[in-house]
Amino acid sequence: MTDRLTQLRQEILERTRELIRLREVPKPFLPGQSVVPYAGRVFDEEEVVAGVSSMLDFWLTLGPEGAAFEAELAAFLGVSRTLLVNSGSSANLVAMATLTSHRLGERRVCPGDEVITVAAGFPTTVAPIIQCGAVPVFIDNDPITGNLRIDHLEDAYVAGKTKAVMVAHTLGNPFDLTEVVRFCRDKGLWLIEDNCDSLGSRYGDALTGTFGDLSTQSFYPPHHLTLGEGGAVNVTKESLLKSVAESIRDWGRDCWCPSGKDNTCRRRFEWQLGELPQGYDHKYIYSHLGYNLKPLDPQAAIGRQQLKKLPGFIQSRIDNWSYLRRGLMDLADVLDFTLPTHATGWSESGFQWEAGKPLVTPSWFGFMMLVKPGGPLSRTGLARALDDAKIGNRMLFGGNLVRQPAFVQLAKDSQGQAFRVIGDLAGADRIMNDSLFVGTYPGLTREHLDHIIAVVRTSFGRS
Ligand SMILES: Cc1ncc(COP(=O)(O)O)c(C=O)c1O
Structure with missing residues (x-):
């Protein structure tokens, strides 16, 4: 029987291979006829x-x-632990919620x-801050790197109130990690790197996603590798954050048994936590208000091949x-092109x-161009021309997020209390008005x- 099962399985897999x-x-x-996707x-x-x-199976x-993928990605990055989740947005939610844990004492992010x-940037880099009861403070972007303006960090900081910095490496371009890490260390702040668009980018000798306390990945198809849907939270160093992030991902439970296993702690009926009776089953003890944000195992099997x-x-x-x-090198009179940080x-x-x-080597998510104001073509004109030629193009996600309907409504509903803005956000507006990006993904051919x-x-009228 076992031989027959093995044989059937091999046949199915061989046929699958042949079909693909x-x-x-x-x-x-x-x-002009074939589509050129952006990703x-x-x-x-x-x-x-x-x-x-x-x-x-x-x-x-x-x-x-899943366990193998987590270990392999953690080894690739050189981080202490990687936790798989079902999207990059979920990864950001888990990362942010982790910082609200009572286990973190005074450094905990409170309402x-x-x-x-x-x-x-991307809306779900920011939404988890609000969903966790905290207040996002928006600083401006440099339109050329796409990244945060380092010189605005001090203006945003309020002693005793600011607890963390949570930002993405825009389109794979690492932000100034020397300055951001120094700022966070000096002020005692947490750093979450949204590494969703920058897997494989390097800042000096190290990969992005390894500098913050936590970092996040997305495995949605446009990203550097895909599991269909999926994401990950990386805990960079051995710390309490590991067990908290796992708890938040897995219903908020205190127990850390993998699916299908019991009594990993060998004290399953010996715990007394909260006001529960002594010996209450550890599997059903909840130390956080959590979620269930796990992906499926077959997704991880696919991801291992992608890795x-x-x-x-x-x-x-x-x-x-x-x-x-x-x-496009001779178009610098009409277009501004992204430069890596530094x-x-x-x-x-x-x-x-x-x-x-440090030398910066972006693992580019896209190729961003900013149309120079007063030129022959607007950004939307360029987007239309690309569309007509069936070339996939995208804006830098939500543009200036505070101008999005969700944030305009939030400002109204909260009478301006839900978020704070530093300065005039002219850089973010420039990105919103003048930029678009086309693809750099590995499926693009020279043609x-x-x-x-x-x-x-x-x-732009050039031959
Ligand atoms: C910077 C950034 N963060 C988070 C996400 C969310 O990832 P997901 O689509 O997997 O939820 C994205 C999505 O593209 C992103 O670009």
């Missing part, structure tokens, strides 16, 4: 076979594949405490960004750098990139 090889053949590219899944038969194999809930963040491809994916994003930049310029031989600063370059060039 036959189906996933590149189609000829026809400029997408890049996979081969290995991901599908791993997913099918895990489905055949039918364990379903986070289990052996009404403030968290510094940046105005132009093997990650170094190649990262290199491809870097190469694609450089290719686009070279193809870079002062770009030429065909590479970036020029500020002296004495795709040449088509993007040609359409941008002709839109």
